[in-house]
Amino acid sequence: MASLRVTFLGPAASFSHQQAAINSFDKSASLFPSLSFADAFSAVQNNTADYAVIPFENSTNGSVVQTLDLLADRQGLYKDVTVCGEYFLTVHHCLVSGKLLSPTDFTSITKLYTHPQAWGQCELFLCRYFRGKERQDVSSTSKAADIVSKDTSGQTAAIASKLAAEHYGAFVLQENIEDEEDNTTRFLILRNIQLARSGDISANLSNVATSGSDTRKTLISFTIEHSSPGALADALSVFKTHGLNLTSINSRPSLLRPWQYIFFIECEHVSTAKDPSAIHDTLEELKKICTSYRDLGTWTDGLVSPDLA
Secondary structure, eight states: OOOOEEEEESSTTSHIIIIIIHHHSOTTSEEEEESSHHHHHHHHHTTSOSEEEEEEEETTTEEOHHHHHHHHOTTSSOTTEEEEEEEEEEOOOEEEESSOOOTTOOTTOOEEEEOHHHHHHTHHHHHHHOTTOEEEEOSOHHHHHHHHHTOOSSOEEEEEOHHHHHHHTOEEEESOOSSOTTOEEEEEEEEEHHHHHHTOSSOOGGGSOOOOOSEEEEEEEEEOOTTSTTHHHHHHHHHHHTTOEEEEEEEEEOSSSTTOEEEEEEEEEEOSTTHHHHHHHHHHHHHHHOSEEEEEEEEEOOOSOTTTO
């Protein structure tokens, strides 16, 4: 039996790689990096990966907009990509550099690199030591570590993990620089729903690490007619009618017209024989209220994880 092909937001030693992908699948899985969020979605859509592990939100800095925009799929590029699992990871950031500096003297550093999500997770540290310094967004924290490892001038540094620093030969200047010690990122596990239905994927969700919880989560996106008073309230009331507890609400611009949005609703429900009917009936009712909607997947609640126990 061929091993599972699992892609993660890379390069190697990213948080997506070192914990989320490794811990979510057994050792027989073949892991490979995608250099962008879009590349990971495309790999699942085009069947060059069976699964993708993608950051979705952080407990300190909120939703990852790159993931939301790809789930919005405004151009219809990822119509078969669906969520099938989640993984929670406690994230500890380090300040790393290509030159060993004093842990209290960072005056030579003029430019910082990291993934956009990490800035907000380390704002207190950044305000204390790097107010007014240049910040450069890069595709991942591991990419940031890779970049600064090649600069021995002491003028650049990155926010990345300790493992990423070790992997790329950079120096850890200070550990645990995140604002909150329980700083946690939730990762979504994606697969191609058409291939899963046809059985072309050799393994199913039993191969993915779960918490053993009976609680299920479902993610649904929809758009409404913004000019209709109460349209959003009417759509949200459907979830209550069918006993679905809302756990997350997000929105992104629809790009159809300015100030119109795609809404993302995550809801939880106890795993029973009534579940499929509740979700089905909810979608059928949303069809009458919304201008468009999409079921983005159902999975087992992963909140009770080793990192949070």
